[in-house]
Each structure stands twice: as structure tokens, then as C-alpha cells.
Amino acid sequence: xxxxxxxxxxxxxxxxxxxxxxxxxxxxxxxxxxxxxxxxxxxxxxxxxxxxxxxxxxxxxxxxxxxxxxxxxxxxxxxxxxxxxxxxxxxxxxxxxxxxxxxxxxxxxxxxxxxxxxxxxxxxxxxxxxxxxxxxxxxxxxxxxxxxxxxxxxxxxxxxxxxxxxxxxxxxxxxxxxxxxxxxxxxxxxxxxxxxxxxxxxxxxxxxxxxxxxxxxxxxxxxxxxxxxxxxxxxxxxxxxxxxxxxxxxxxxxxxxxxxxxxxxxxxxxxxxxxxxxxxxxxxxxxxxxxxxxxxxxxxxxxxxxxxxxxxxxxxxxxxxxxxxxxxxxxxxxxxxxxxxxxxxxxxxxxxxxxxxxxxxxxxxxxxxxxxxxxxxxxxxxxxxxxxxxxxxxxxxxxxxxxxxxxxxxxxxxxxxxxxxxxxxxxxxxxxxxxxxxxxxxxxxxxxxxxxxxxxxxxxxxxxxxxxxxxxxxxxxxxxxxxxxxxxxxxxxxxxxxxxxxxxxxxxxxxxxxxxxxxxxxxxxxxxxxxxxxxxxxxxxxxxxxxxxxxxxxxxxxxxxxxxxxxxxxxxxxxxxxxxxxxxxxxxxxxxxxxxxxxxxxxxxxxxxxxxxxxxxxxxxxxxxxxxxxxxxxxxxxxxxxxxxxxxxxxxxxxxxxxxxxxxxxxxxxxxxxxxxxxxxxxxxxxxxxxxxxxxxxxxxxxxxxxxxxxxxxxxxxxxxxxxxxxxxxxxxxxxxxxxxxxxxxxxxxxxxxxxxxxxxxxxxxxxxxxxxxxxxxxxxxxxxxxxxxxxxxxxxx
Amino acid sequence: xxxxxxxxxxxxxxxxxxxxxxxxxxxxxxxxxxxxxxxxxxxxxxxxxxxxxxxxxxxxxxxxxxxxxxxxxxxxxxxxxxxxxxxxxxxxxxxxxxxxxxxxxxxxxxxxxxxxxxxxxxxxxxxxxxxxxxxxxxxxxx
Numbered sequence: 001x002x003x004x005x006x007x008x009x010x011x012x013x014x015x016x017x018x019x020x021x022x023x024x025x026x027x028x029x030x031x032x033x034x035x036x037x038x039x040x041x042x043x044x045x046x047x048x049x050x051x052x053x054x055x056x057x058x059x060x061x062x063x064x065x066x067x068x069x070x071x072x073x074x075x076x077x078x079x080x081x082x083x084x085x086x087x088x089x090x091x092x093x094x095x096x097x098x099x100x101x102x103x104x105x106x107x108x109x110x111x112x113x114x115x116x117x118x119x120x121x122x123x124x125x126x127x128x129x130x131x132x133x134x135x136x137x138x139x140x141x142x143x144x145x146x147x148x149x150x151x152x153x154x155x156x157x158x159x160x161x162x163x164x165x166x167x168x169x170x171x172x173x174x175x176x177x178x179x180x181x182x183x184x185x186x187x188x189x190x191x192x193x194x195x196x197x198x199x200x201x202x203x204x205x206x207x208x209x210x211x212x213x214x215x216x217x218x219x220x221x222x223x224x225x226x227x228x229x230x231x232x233x234x235x236x237x238x239x240x241x242x243x244x245x246x247x248x249x250x251x252x253x254x255x256x257x258x259x260x261x262x263x264x265x266x267x268x269x270x271x272x273x274x275x276x277x278x279x280x281x282x283x284x285x286x287x288x289x290x291x292x293x294x295x296x297x298x299x300x301x302x303x304x305x306x307x308x309x310x311x312x313x314x315x316x317x318x319x320x321x322x323x324x325x326x327x328x329x330x331x332x333x334x335x336x337x338x339x340x341x342x343x344x345x346x347x348x349x350x351x352x353x354x355x356x357x358x359x360x361x362x363x364x365x366x367x368x369x370x371x372x373x374x375x376x377x378x379x380x381x382x383x384x385x386x387x388x389x390x391x392x393x394x395x396x397x398x399x400x401x402x403x404x405x406x407x408x409x410x411x412x413x414x415x416x417x418x419x420x421x422x423x424x425x426x427x428x429x430x431x432x433x434x435x436x437x438x439x440x441x442x443x444x445x446x447x448x449x450x451x452x453x454x455x456x457x458x459x460x461x462x463x464x465x466x467x468x469x470x471x472x473x474x475x476x477x478x479x480x481x482x483x484x485x486x487x488x489x490x491x492x493x494x495x496x497x498x499x500x501x502x503x504x505x506x507x508x509x510x511x512x513x514x515x516x517x518x519x520x521x522x523x524x525x526x527x528x529x530x531x532x533x534x535x536x537x538x539x540x541x542x543x544x545x546x547x548x549x550x551x552x553x554x555x556x557x558x559x560x561x562x563x564x565x566x567x568x569x570x571x572x573x574x575x576x577x578x579x580x581x582x583x584x585x586x587x588x589x590x591x592x593x594x595x596x597x598x599x600x601x602x603x604x605x606x607x608x609x610x611x612x613x614x615x616x617x618x619x620x621x622x623x624x625x626x627x628x629x630x631x632x633x634x635x636x637x638x639x640x641x642x643x644x645x646x647x648x649x650x651x652x653x654x655x656x657x658x659x660x661x662x663x664x665x666x667x668x669x670x671x672x673x674x675x676x677x678x679x680x681x682x683x684x685x686x687x688x689x690x691x692x693x694x695x696x697x698x699x700x701x702x703x704x705x706x707x708x709x710x711x712x713x714x715x716x717x718x719x720x721x722x723x724x725x726x727x728x729x730x731x732x733x734x735x736x737x738x739x740x741x742x743x744x745x746x747x748x749x750x751x752x753x754x755x756x757x758x759x760x761x762x763x764x765x766x767x768x769x770x771x772x773x774x775x776x777x778x779x780x781x782x783x784x785x786x787x788x789x790x791x792x793x794x795x796x797x798x
Numbered sequence: 799x800x801x802x803x804x805x806x807x808x809x810x811x812x813x814x815x816x817x818x819x820x821x822x823x824x825x826x827x828x829x830x831x832x833x834x835x836x837x838x839x840x841x842x843x844x845x846x847x848x849x850x851x852x853x854x855x856x857x858x859x860x861x862x863x864x865x866x867x868x869x870x871x872x873x874x875x876x877x878x879x880x881x882x883x884x885x886x887x888x889x890x891x892x893x894x895x896x897x898x899x900x901x902x903x904x905x906x907x908x909x910x911x912x913x914x915x916x917x918x919x920x921x922x923x924x925x926x927x928x929x930x931x932x933x934x935x936x937x938x939x940x
Contacts, residue, residue, distance in 0.1 A: 660830040668838035672924060675845055679931035740894055740905060742828040749832065750909040750916070754890040757912070758875055761919040765868045768923030772865065775930045 009064040009078045012045050012088075013131060013141075016124030020117040027113030035103020035461070038116050042095035042123060049080075049088045056085050056490050063133060063197065073194050078131040082490025086332075087130035087261055090339050094253045095123045097465030101347055102245040104461035105354065115155060119249065122148035126254050130261055134194050135184040142180060142222070145255050146173040152250065153242040162241035168555060172235045176225025180262075183218030186211050187269075199269050200497065207273055216270055219262070220279060227259025227313045230287040234551040237294075237306040244350030247302055248465075251309055252342035257335065260316045264331065268497035271323050280321020281417075285424040287314025292431030296533060297540040301349035301359040301439060305342065308385075308432045312338045315428060319400055322421070325496060330400035332491045333483075337393035340473035341384030344466035345439065348378050351462045352443060361438065366448030370456060373463045375444045380470030385436030386526060387429060387519070392476040392483070397522070400425060401515035426522050433526030438533055583699070586707045593710030597717065605720055616656055623649035635688045636681060644674040661745045683775070808850030815843035823917045824910075833913035837920025844921075845928040853933045864929060868922025875915025878908045 019041040027034040052062060065077025080088070102119060106112045125144035132138040147170070154166030188194055190209050191202045199206075206212060223229075228236040236256060240247055250256065263271075263280070270276060291310030298304045316334060319327045351374055353359045356367065368375045387393035404418045404425075457463070476483055529536065544550070612620075626645030633639035647670035654663035692700070731744045731752070741747040749757050819839035826832030844864075848856045857863075879890035894907040 661832070661835070664830055665835050665838070668835060668842065672838060672842055672845070672928075675842075676928060676931060679928070683931050739892055739909070740827070740907065741909075743826060743830065743832065746826045746832040746913070747909075749834070750827075750913045751892045754879065754892075754909070754912055757916060758872075758879070758890070761875060761916050762872055764923050765865070765872055765919055768865060768868060768926055771927050772930050775927075 005062075006064040006066060008048070009131070010066060010076065012048060013078065013124060013128040015041055015045060016120040016127065020120035020124065023116035023120060024113035027116060032103065032107060034113070034116065035099050038120065039096050039099040041120065042092045042099060045127065046089060046092035046096060049085060049092060052080055052085060053486060056080060056082050057486055059490065059493065061197070065133065068134075068137070072136075074136045075134045075195065076137050077133045077195065078128075079133045079197060080131060081494045082487075082492075083261070083264060083494050084130045086336070086487065086491050087257070088127055090253050090336075091123060091126050091130065094249065094339065094343050094465075094469070095119075097343075097347070097468065098245050098249040100461045101248070101350070101465045102243075104459055105245050105350055106243065111155075115152075115243070118148055118151045118155065119246070122152060122250065122255070126258070129258055133196055135187065135196065136194055138196075139177065139181055139184055142226075142258065143174065143177045145258060146170060146177055146226075149173070149239075149246075149250050149255050152246040153239045155243055155246065156241070159241070165235070165238040165241040169235045169239050171559070172225050172232055172555075176222040176232070178222075179218045179225070180222025183215050183222065186215045186218065190215070196265065196269075202269070206269060212270075212273070213275070216273075216275060216279075219266055219270065223259035223262045224283065224317075225259070226262075227256050227317065228287070228310050229259070229283050229314060229317055230290050231551055233287055233291065233310045234555060236310055237303055238552065240300075240302045240306050244302065244346060244353065247306070248343050248346030248350065251306060252346050253339040256309060256313055257339070260313060260320070260331075260335065263317065263320045264328075264495045267320060267323060267328075267495050271320070277321055277323060281318045281421060282321075284314045284316070284318030284321060285421065285428075287311065288318060288428040289424060289431075290314070292428045292435070293540070295435045296431065296529070296536050297544065299361050299537070301352065301361060301443075302346070304361070304435050304439065305345050305349060308435050309338075309342060311428055311432055312342070315400075315425065318421070318425070319403070320495075322403055323496075324403055325492070326399050326403035328492045328495050329488055330396050330403055331495075332488055333392055333396035333399060336476060336487065337384055337387075337391065337396050337473060340469045340476070341381040341391075341393065341436075344377060344381040344469035344473065345385070345436075347462070347466040347469075348374055348381065349439075351458045351466070354462065355456055355458055361442050364443045364449055365446040366444070368444040371444075371458070373457055373467060377463060377466040377470040378440050378444060380474050381466065382436040382440040384470070384473035386433040387522070390477045391474050393473070394477055394519070395480070395483075397429060397519055398515045401518040405514050405518075422518065426518060426525070429522045430525035430529055433522065434529035434533060437526065437530040441530075583703055586703045590703070590706040590710040593707075593714045597710075597713055602717055602720075604716075607716070616653070619649050619652045619656065623653070633690075636686060636690055637678060637688065639690070640674055640677045640681070644670055647673075661743070805850045808846055812843040812847040812850075815846070816840055819843065819917075819921075823913065826913060827910065833916030834920055837917040838924065840917070840921040841924035841928065844925040845932070848929050848932045853929050856929060860925075864922045864926035866922070868919045868926065871915045871918025871920075871922060873915075875912050875919070878911035878915060881908055 019038060023034070023038060026037055030037055055062060061079060061081050063077060063079035065075055068074045068076040098119065099116070102115060103112075106115055109115070122145060125141045125148055128141035129138060129145060132141055150166045150170040153169050154162050156162045157166075187199065187206075190206055190211050191199050193199050193202070206215075209215075225232045236251060239251060242250070267276075288311045291307045291312075291314060295304050295307035295311065298307060312334070316331050316338075319331045319334070349359055352364065352367065352371070355371060355374075356364060358364065384391045384393045387397045401422065404422045623646045626642055626647075626649060629642035629645060630639050633642055647666065651663045651666035651670060654660075654666055731748060735741050735744045735747040739747045739751045741751070819836045822831035822839060823833055823836030824831075826836065844856060844860065847859070860867075881893055882889060882891040885891070885893060890908075890912070892907055892909045894905060896903045896905055
């Protein structure tokens with residue numbers, strides 16, 4: 001494995017992040033030309049990845065990477081096979097067009113640089129996701145896509161709707177990510193590997209493991225959330241609040257496909273069981289019908305596209321669930337077809353919006369003459385969407401029907417679940433076709449609506465993307481040999497985990513296949529639905545109105561409930577009454593000491609009176625006298641000072657028993673705490689006398705006794721046993737030799753356990769900031785600031 | 799509390815305590831002492847000076863806001879560990895240099911820098927709190 005390959009792969013995943021970092025600066029210098037400069041990055045990645053096509057076609061597996069956290073077996077490593085290469089090419093290829101398109105779409109937007117930064121970061125995360133081998137790396141990139149998509153959906157952050165959509169997408173997909181992490185952790189537990197390449201060898205054993213069910217459910221949870229499967233689909237249509245380039249990129253070719261990618265990737269490990277073959281087709285089937293049906297209800301172009309995207313994702317999940325060779329070939333083809341036509345469609349909808357000023361399909365009409373190039377691109381994309389012959393989608397549809405049809409019609413009828421699946425796919429495809437026709441005919445044909453008056457063909461950057469993708473959607477369907485050899489075989493093989501020999505071709509013999517009859521049925525049904533689309537839309541809208549409930553609303557309720565719950569918990573725990581805080585703290589303190597005593601069932605040895613010197617006894621007597629003085633004190637100040645007596649006596653004891661360090665510190669701490677407590681007293685304007693009633697005194701006294709007795713008992717217990725001196729001996733032996741210090745305590749603090757001390761001093765400082773803020777709040781009026789207030793500085797100048 | 803005797807002695811006392819705190823800090827690696835205790839002594843010095851001379855006086859004397867001192871302490875403690883990365887040993891590993899100085903030698907080390915950081919954090923935080931508490935209402939409105 002060449003090390004320059006390692007480097008170049010890592011660079012591919014990281015280059016978009018570098019570009020993202022530079023994007024705002026590039027935008028400052030190049031203004032409207034910055035999209036051309038930034039598009040070089042994805043284009044370069046595209047050509048770099050494309051150079052691996054020959055190797056991948058020969059079924060080679062290319063892997064590279066670095067060790068990331070060696071101690072845990074976590075590596076930042078990547079591998080390319082047909083599946084990841086195809087995704088990588090789609091991400092970088094479509095990404096190039098998206099960057100160009102964004103430049104035109106957001107022309108004049110003040111935060112264009114920020115937008116480029118976000119979209120490039122997203123691109124990097126997505127590339128990392130599809131190329132990552134190590135599951136932890138994959139998870140990291142997975143969550144990065146959630147975070148960057150949050151930023152992108154909420155890009156127009158001054159509008160409440162986009163903020164809400166962004167949070168919703170983050171909660172759903174991020175929550176799914178956590179489920180995924182749980183699944184990955186279990187996978188590691190069972191297989192002992194983090195790298196997927198190693199796991200592939202583990203497949204059969206894993207499927208029989210006890211953990212198979214939880215692993216499958218956790219992984220599916222993550223994939224379904226990301227790929228907007230029912231009932232987690234609702235975030236995707238809402239995410240249309242994002243600027244159109246984002247929708248075109250995230251919601252057609254890339255992010256939502258991450259779930260599909262993961263399922264395809266995991267299929268050799270987790271797939272092929274009855275459970276897999278049941279859950280995926282059912283969830284996918286519901287999602288397909290749900291999305292396709294609700295697409296008809298919409299009048300907003302982007303919403304129509306979003307709902308059909310949900311439907312397409314459902315279709316792909318369904319096919320992966322069926323998991324036979326034809327179904328997987330169908331998925332691979334459909335994946336390509338969908339990326340092409342849906343990406344094109346989204347960009348077209350943005351172009352129409354930009355040109356005609358609306359995306360409402362009922363307001364648009366007759367744009368054919370005004371926007372000829374866009375019109376042609378739309379014909380190509382709609383043909384792809386409808387799966388007409390000569391498009392990739394057509395081939396995909398033939399394959400998926402073929403996957404379910406057996407030798408003849410009779411065997412199909414004997415298999416009710418396959419028959420059901422055929423019907424679901426047929427209806428779903430027909431519905432999506434109707435949406436495609438609606439977009440094409442309602443927008444471009446018919447009488448010119450008033451919106452068409454100002455409509456005009458957009459600039460090159462607007463239409464180059466959709467036109468190219470539209471051409472690809474058709475071209476791919478014609479060049480069957482090329483597709484067979486370069487796409488289907490290398491992509492489908494790793495999903496099935498055996499060699500797939502693709503055999504697509506175009507010819508008249510396709511027509512006599514039973515699958516073609518199903519295609520014909522799809523088209524007829526699609527046209528019929530298109531003709532009735534107006535009535536269906538009205539009826540659906542009425543139904544939704546009548547139901548008065550949606551997943552969106554349920555999500556809101558859940559979020560609202562969560563906020564209420566945290567509010568209630570906060571109020572319960574953080575009520576602001578210092579007495580109760582302190583009581584609780586000290587009761588817990590006592591419990592911590594008493595707990596072990598009860599649990600360990602210790603045998604107490606008779607207490608021996610230690611043989612001490614006269615002066616040692618006197619010090620102990622002083623300490624005890626100090627305590628009595630505290631209890632007997634008339635005023636609070638007296639009590640505080642008396643507490644100091646006890647503290648000093650203990651400090652002297654430390655000194656007498658050979659712990660000068662401890663004693664030294666104890667002296668200082670005692671002094672300072674008496675001073676600070678006294679200052680707090682005057683600060684808070686407390687009464688001189690202690691005004692607690694008898695019951696309060698009893699309660700506080702018993703808590704204090706409990707804590708004190710607990711500490712004493714534990715100390716005595718510790719002294720009963722023999723102390724483990726190994727660490728002490730080690731430190732004593734090594735502190736001079738390796739740390740050049742005779743003061744072991746100090747050596748431990750600043751050298752052996754320096755990181756702990758670093759943490760502690762950070763805590764000390766943070767606590768200091770908090771205390772200062774509290775003190776300043778009490779004084780009121782003055783600005784709360786860390787450091788010297790202005791008033792003091794002026795005072796100092798006098 | 800502001801008796802004449804106290805007010806007269808406090809500045810000298812504070813000065814001696816500050817010098818002593820540095821002494822305690824630096825001897826800490828081999829004798830009882832160290833950054834934490836040194837910082838406490840220095841903070842007490844500042845607190846005493848504040849009680850005697852007023853907070854305004856102290857703030858102008860130390861020039862830097864006390865919490866900035868603490869922040870600086872955390873930073874240099876954290877950075878002292880970075881040097882070890884250059885030597886390809888784990889973060890915060892102690893590095894030592896012994897510089898000949900007359901008949902003796904002076905030991906310069908990253909743990910010492912780290913300890914100075916601890917000293918500054920304790921000094922800054924405790925004196926910030928003490929000074930804030932010592933501030934009376936009049937100090938705010940002068």
C-alpha cells in the first residue's frame with residue numbers, strides 16, 4: 001500500500017474542508033466568480049476518483065488511510081469499491097454543478113461565502129462517509145453530515161420556518177445517528193473489528209448471534225432516520241426551507257441517500273435474513289406510497305419533489321430488503337437515475353422560481369418559449385422520472401419488476417407478498433410519473449400565466465447542471481454495455497457480496513418480457529393519475545384537513561413535552577433554595593461514607609487509645625474546644641472564627657505527624673476561609689445572631705453529626721487494615737530519579753498527575769468566574785464584567 | 799478593621815508575603831511548598847492589602863484584573879505541556895534543563911513552568927473573589 005495513496009485519499013476527504021475554510025476569503029476577493037474557483041475542488045476530486053474506475057471494474061478493492069486512535073483500533077481509513085466509488089463520483093460530480101449553480105442562485109447574497117463554506121463542508125463529510133472503512137470514522141462523518149445539513153437548512157436563519165426545519169432535521173437525523181452508534185458498538189462487540197472490510201468475513205456468524213436483532217434495529221434506526229423512512233419522513237419535506245441548491249444536493253443525490261448507502265453497505269453483513277426481508281420492504285413500501293401520494297397534494301414544486309424523494313427512498317429501501325440479484329441491480333440503476341433526474345428537477349425548480357418568481361404550480365404555465373433550455377432539460381428529467389424507454393430509470397424499473405416476477409405469472413400469484421410488492425411498486429412508480437408529468441406540462445405548456453410575463457431564460461450556471469444531469473439520465477439508458485460493465489457489475493457485487501454479471505441490453509425482446517407489461521401498466525396508470533391530479537389534490541387536502549394530525553404535529557408535541565419535562569426537572573433540582581442544596585449535599589456526603597460501612601459488614605476492632613505526647617494531646621483538646629465554641633457561639637462571626645480554631649489545631653496535628661505540606665496548606669485555607677466567610681457575612685448584610693428555630697437547629701445538627709460520624713468511621717476503618725504502600729514506595733523511589741524532586745506531593749501534582757492538576761486549576765478558575773458573577777449580580781446596577789471595573793480604574797487614577 | 803497600626807503594617811506585610819510566596823513556589827519541588835500554597839499566600843497578601851488600603855488601591859496597584867492572572871496561569875500551565883510534544887513524548891511529560899551557574903547549577907523545567915501556572919491560577923482566582931467581596935458599596939460609585 002503506497003503511502004502517497006494514503007495521503008491522497010485522506011486529502012480527498014479533507015480537501016473540501018480546507019476549501020470550506022477558505023471559501024469566505026475567496027468570496028471576499030472574487031465575489032461572483034468565487035463559485036467558479038470553488039467548483040475546481042469537487043471537479044478535481046471527481047477526476048481523481050474517476051481515475052480509479054478501471055481498477056474498480058476489475059473488482060479491485062482500494063484501501064488507504066491512517067491510524068487515528070491506535071489504542072482503540074480506530075483508524076481514519078478509506079476504501080473504494082464500486083459502491084463507494086459511484087457515490088463518490090455522484091457527490092463530487094453533482095457537487096461541482098451545485099457549486100456553480102449556487103453562485104448564480106445566491107448572486108448578491110451577502111453571506112454567499114458562508115454558504116459555500118457550509119456546502120463544501122457537507123461535501124467533505126459526505127465523501128468521508130461513503131469512503132470510510134472504519135465504523136467510527138463512518139459515524140463521525142455521518143454526524144458531520146447531520147450538522148452541516150442543519151447549517152444549510154437553517155441558512156436563512158432569520159426566518160422561523162427554516163430554523164424550525166433545521167432543528168427538526170438535526171433532531172431526527174442526529175437521533176438516528178446515536179442509534180447507529182449503538183449498533184456499531186454492538187457490531188464491534190460481536191465481531192471484534194471496527195473495519196467493515198474485516199466484518200464482511202464475519203457475515204454468517206453475525207446473523208446467528210444473539211445480538212443480531214438489536215444490531216439490526218439500531219442500524220436500521222439510523223439509516224431510516226437519515227433516509228426519511230416512514231414514520232420519520234416528515235423532516236425531509238420541511239427541509240425544503242433550505243435554499244434550492246441545498247435541496248438539489250442534499251435531498252436528491254447525497255445526504256438522504258446516506259441511509260440507502262449504509263443499508264447497501266451493511267447488506268452483506270446484516271442482510272438476507274427473514275427479518276431483513278420483512279422490515280425493509282414493509283417500511284420502504286409504506287414510505288413509497290405515502291410519499292408518492294402526498295406529492296400529488298402539493299402545489300409547490302419543491303414540495304412535490306421532496307415528497308417524491310421520500311417515495312424514491314422508500315422504493316430503494318424496499319428493493320434492498322428484497323435482496324436478490326435483480327433487485328440490487330434495480331437499486332443500483334435507480335440510484336443513478338434518481339440522482340440524475342431528481343438533482344436536475346430540483347435545480348430546474350430553483351431556476352423557475354428565480355425566473356418566474358414563484359414555485360407554485362397553479363400559478364405557472366406556458367414557460368416553454370421563455371425558457372427553452374430549461375424546458376428541454378425538464379423533458380429529459382421528466383422522462384427519467386417516468387421511466388420511459390431509453391432512460392436509466394426504465395432499465396431500473398424492468399429490473400425491479402423482474403426481481404419480483406418469477407418464471408411466469410402463476411408463480412407470482414402464488415406468492416402473495418411478492419404480488420403485493422409488485423402492486424406497491426407499480427402504484428408508486430405511476431404516482432411519481434404523474435408528478436413528473438405535472439411539472440412538465442403544467443409549468444411549460446398551456447396558456448401563459450401572468451407570472452410568465454417576466455420569465456426569461458436563466459444564465460448558463462443555472463441550466464448547465466440540470467441539462468447535463470438530464471442528458472446523463474437518458475444517455476445512461478442507451479449505453480447499456482457501458483453501464484453493465486462500469487456501473488452495475490462493480491456496484492452490485494459488493495452489495496450482494498458475490499460476483500454479479502450484469503446483462504442489461506436494449507432490444508425488442510424486452511417487449512415480450514412480462515416486466516414490460518408491468519411497465520406499460522405503470523405508464524397507463526401514471527397518465528390516468530395525471531389527468532385526475534386536480535381532483536386528487538383537492539380530495540387529499542380535504543382528507544388531511546379532516547385528519548387534523550400529522551407527524552409534524554406529533555414531533556412538535558414531543559419536542560414541547562421534552563422542554564416541559566426538562567423545565568420540571570430543573571425546577572425540582574434547581575429551585576434556588578440554598579438550605580436545601582446544602583442539606584442534600586451533606587446527606588449525600590454522609591451516605592457515601594456510611595454506605596460502604598454497611599455494605600462491607602465490617603468487624604470493628606476495639607478502639608485503642610493512642611500513645612501520644614502531652615503537646616499532641618493538648619492540640620487535640622484545643623481542636624475539640626474550638627468545636628464547642630462553634631456550637632456555643634452567640635453570633636455568627638464568633639462561630640466562624642471559632643471554626644478557625646479547630647482548623648488551626650488540625651493543621652498543627654498535621655505538622656506534628658510529619659505532613660508539613662498538608663499543614664502549610666491547611667493553615668492558609670483556614671485563614672482564607674475565615675476571612676472570606678467573614679466578608680461574605682458583611683456582604684450579605686446578615687443578622688449578627690443566628691435566628692434558626694429549634695427544629696431547624698435539630699435538623700441541621702443531625703445532618704452535621706451524620707456527616708462527621710461517617711467520616712470518622714471511615715477513617716477508623718481505613719486505619720484498621722494495612723495500607724497499600726505500593727504507590728507510595730514507587731513515588732518515593734522514583735521522584736528524585738525521574739522527576740528531579742524531593743517533595744513527592746509536589747512532584748505528583750505537577751508531574752506525575754499533571755493533567756489532573758491542569759483540569760483542577762481550570763475548575764478553580766471557572767469556579768472563580770462563577771463566584772465573581774454571583775457577587776456582581778448581588779450588587780446590581782453595575783455592569784457584570786470579569787476583571788477590574790472601570791470605576792475602580794478611574795478611582796486608581798486619582 | 800482599618801486601625802492605624804494595621805494600615806501602616808499591611809503594605810509591608812503584603813510585600814513580604816508576596817516575596818515569600820514566590821520563595822515557597824520555587825522551593826516547592828524539593829521542600830514543602832509549591833504553586834498551590836504559594837498562590838494562597840500571595841492571595842492572602844492581596845486580601846490583607848485590600849482590607850487595609852481599600853480595593854481601589856489594590857486594583858490600581860496590581861494593574862491587571864485578577865481573573866486575567868488566573869486565565870494566564872491556565873494558559874501557561876497548558877502550554878508548558880506542549881513542549882513535550884516536540885520531543886515526541888506524551889503531553890505534559892516533564893522536560894529538564896540544568897544550566898551551570900557558578901559552582902552550582904540551575905534547574906529549569908516544564909513542571910516548574912506548570913507550577914507557576916498553578917500559582918497564578920490560585921493567586922488570581924482567590925484574590926479576585928476576595929477583592930470582589932471586600933468591595934463596599936462606595937467603591938462602586940466613586
